[in-house]
Amino acid sequence: MSMSVSGILQYLLLLLGSFFALALSLATALAQDSINVEFKNNGQTVSALPLDDLRTIAPAVSIKVFEAHEKAERIYRALPVRPVFDKVFGKGWENAQEIIFTSIDGYQPSIPVKKLLAHDAYFAFAHEDGTPFTLTNRLQNNEIVQLGPLYLVWDNIKSKELLDAGASDMPYQIKRIELKFVSPFPNMTLPAGSSAAAQRGFMHFRQHCMACHTINGEGGGKAPELNYPVSVTEYIKPEYLKRWIMSPQSIRYNTTMPGLTGAILLDRETATEELIAYLKAMSNAKRVPANP
Ligand code: HEC
Numbered sequence: 594m595s596m597s598v599s600g601i602l603q604y605l606l607l608l609l610g611s612f613f614a615l616a617l618s619l620a621t622a623l624a625q626d627s628i629n630v631e632f633k634n635n636g637q638t639v640s641a642l643p644l645d646d647l648r649t650i651a652p653a654v655s656i657k658v659f660e661a662h663e664k665a666e667r668i669y670r671a672l673p674v675r676p677v678f679d680k681v682f683g684k685g686w687e688n689a690q691e692i693i694f695t696s697i698d699g700y701q702p703s704i705p706v707k708k709l710l711a712h713d714a715y716f717a718f719a720h721e722d723g724t725p726f727t728l729t730n731r732l733q734n735n736e737i738v739q740l741g742p743l744y745l746v747w748d749n750i751k752s753k754e755l756l757d758a759g760a761s762d763m764p765y766q767i768k769r770i771e772l773k774f775v776s777p778f779p780n781m782t783l784p785a786g787s788s789a790a791a792q793r794g795f796m797h798f799r800q801h802c803m804a805c806h807t808i809n810g811e812g813g814g815k816a817p818e819l820n821y822p823v824s825v826t827e828y829i830k831p832e833y834l835k836r837w838i839m840s841p842q843s844i845r846y847n848t849t850m851p852g853l854t855g856a857i858l859l860d861r862e863t864a865t866e867e868l869i870a871y872l873k874a875m876s877n878a879k880r881v882p883a884n885p
């Protein structure tokens with residue numbers, strides 16, 4: 594008899610627990626949908642709009658994309674990026690060099706304007722099928738992540754180039770969008786006269802690493818600084834550094850860092866060596882971060 598009483602109690606507790614978990618995830622989803630997305634132009638705030646206002650700018654469409662975080666096709670409800678930018682920034686945005694997207698979780702890719710003009714990008718705000726606006730990030734230890742308020746996706750199914758780029762230019766939880774008319778990363782650039790391998794490594798770093806990591810304080814705030822004051826090439830054994838970049842989970846099973854995999858067509862090992870050449874060259878170019 595006492596068994597069933599405690600059984601019922603346990604059951605009630607379980608119910609209560611799942612109720613709170615559900616309430617919590619609903620609350621975060623709602624909170625993320627109601628935040629204003631900030632639009633900046635070289636440091637100045639141009640406007641800050643909630644999703645509902647953004648949705649009045651352009652008609653929403655349904656767009657099917659290859660979802661690089663889930664390695665499957667998905668259909669999103671979304672706003673085309675260019676009319677949104679035309680309206681918020683004015684046509685002049687097309688003359689900027691880069692656009693920096695900042696996510697709630699610190700992810701911060703910088704995307705060349707050229708890429709946004711050459712390909713169709715969309716701000717997704719919901720799944721077509723009405724399920725909660727989340728995904729299971731297979732690149733990040735299968736973490737379930739909120740996507741709102743905005744999630745940048747590309748019409749990538751027929752583009753080899755976009756498929757190769759993988760998830761690197763697909764920030765979710767976008768809270769800030771900033772135009773840059775001058776090259777925004779002076780502290781991350783290589784010293785003059787660096788090797789061709791290091792220069793190719795810098796391109797890989799920009800595409801695959803800097804949205805999460807900083808070099809001399811520049812880049813994303815989602816993962817540790819890699820160069821200042823001590824470079825990872827100085828305290829991680831070379832063979833482990835290479836292995837870490839190619840498959841971090843083979844060193845730390847629960848890391849959320851994605852390995853340099855999949856979408857990269859060229860030889861992964863060469864790409865990794867070039868990345869390390871870049872990191873080594875930067876260890877001789879330490880610059881005090883702006884906000885250390
Ligand atoms: C999605 C975010 C993300 C991306 C992209 C990413 N990393 Fe990481 N990285 C992390 C996180 C988080 C850590 C912290 C260690 C952990 O989680 O176990 C880390 C740790 C590291 C470390 C170890 C630092 C230390 O002191 O322990 C190195 C080296 C590193 N990353 C290099 C890279 C390189 C090179 C790339 C690009 C090929 C890259 N990372 C791409 C998230 C990322």
